[in-house]
Amino acid sequence: MSKQALPVNEIFETIQGEGFHTGVAAVFIRLQGCDVGCSWCDTKHTWQVSPDDQVSSEQIIGVSGDTARWAKLSAQQLCDLLTQYSAKHIVITGGEPAMYDLTELTGVLIQAGYSVQLETSGTYPIRVAPETWVTVSPKVAMQGGKTVLIDALERTNEIKHPVARERDIDNLQALLNRMQNKQSVLVCLQPISQQTRATQLCIDACIANNWRLSLQTHKFIGIE
Numbered sequence: 001m002s003k004q005a006l007p008v009n010e011i012f013e014t015i016q017g018e019g020f021h022t023g024v025a026a027v028f029i030r031l032q033g034c035d036v037g038c039s040w041c042d043t044k045h046t047w048q049v050s051p052d053d054q055v056s057s058e059q060i061i062g063v064s065g066d067t068a069r070w071a072k073l074s075a076q077q078l079c080d081l082l083t084q085y086s087a088k089h090i091v092i093t094g095g096e097p098a099m100y101d102l103t104e105l106t107g108v109l110i111q112a113g114y115s116v117q118l119e120t121s122g123t124y125p126i127r128v129a130p131e132t133w134v135t136v137s138p139k140v141a142m143q144g145g146k147t148v149l150i151d152a153l154e155r156t157n158e159i160k161h162p163v164a165r166e167r168d169i170d171n172l173q174a175l176l177n178r179m180q181n182k183q184s185v186l187v188c189l190q191p192i193s194q195q196t197r198a199t200q201l202c203i204d205a206c207i208a209n210n211w212r213l214s215l216q217t218h219k220f221i222g223i224e
């Protein structure tokens, strides 16, 4: 197994604010780097992995604020750091964490007794330990040409679909129609940037299809 180091933007303990695990105490490991380019992305500071922004690990742990700084940490270093937190649920997000092979990190964390969740756009092959809960937030027809991979949709436990307008729900229906596992996958709709119109669209579609509403609760209560 590789002893690859990962570029980490931040590590922080909070309440999972999105999707199936909403409300669960969790430690977030946010990796640096994403080339998907969603115009409405709320973490644009994680897109570039610039050598100029590399810092020591002390400078990213528990340090809040949206900066492009990152530190290299191995799977074992990350696992050792987590002992200072109470939460037993670890969320690996980004940036786009699936740009990296996460087999070792997720394996080490699961071995240490944590439950592990991956937040991904599904635009890269998913390389995680089998027990990992995978949340795919599909990116359909992005400007940069990136789109969700069918393999990622077949692996996912949960689809958390970002919604701004009606056509986003149509795109989701088209994706579900291409999936063999569409009966077993949990579907959440997440209004983009708490827009009132998007939220109403999500409410209506959730009721009509027996889906769940995901509201980014952390943003309503002002936590990270």
Ligand SMILES: C[S@@+](CC[C@H](N)C(=O)[O-])C[C@H]1O[C@@H](n2cnc3c(N)ncnc32)[C@H](O)[C@@H]1O
Residues within 6 Å of the ligand: 034, 040, 041, 042, 043, 093, 094, 095, 096, 097, 119, 120, 121, 122, 136, 137, 160, 162, 190, 191, 192, 193, 194, 216
């Ligand atoms: C910042 S992304 C990082 C993980 C991965 N790159 C992805 O897109 O799933 C985490 C989650 O936030 C969602 N998200 C990002 N910006 C958002 C916004 N402005 N409103 C609602 N959800 C947003 C994404 O769709 C994704 O579900």
Ligand SMILES: Nc1nc2[nH]cc(C(=O)O)c2c(=O)[nH]1
Residues within 6 Å of the ligand: 014, 015, 016, 017, 018, 043, 093, 094, 119, 218, 223, 224
């Ligand atoms: N509280 C909280 N919950 C989250 N769920 C997914 C997040 C993400 O940025 O991936 C996120 C986040 O940034 N904060």
Ligand code: SF4
Residues within 6 Å of the ligand: 034, 035, 036, 037, 038, 041, 042, 043, 044, 094, 095, 096, 121, 139
């Ligand atoms: S894939 Fe995720 S991190 Fe990347 S731009 Fe889109 S929402 Fe942001």
Ligand SMILES: [Mg+2]
Residues within 6 Å of the ligand: 042, 043
């Ligand atoms: Mg977030």
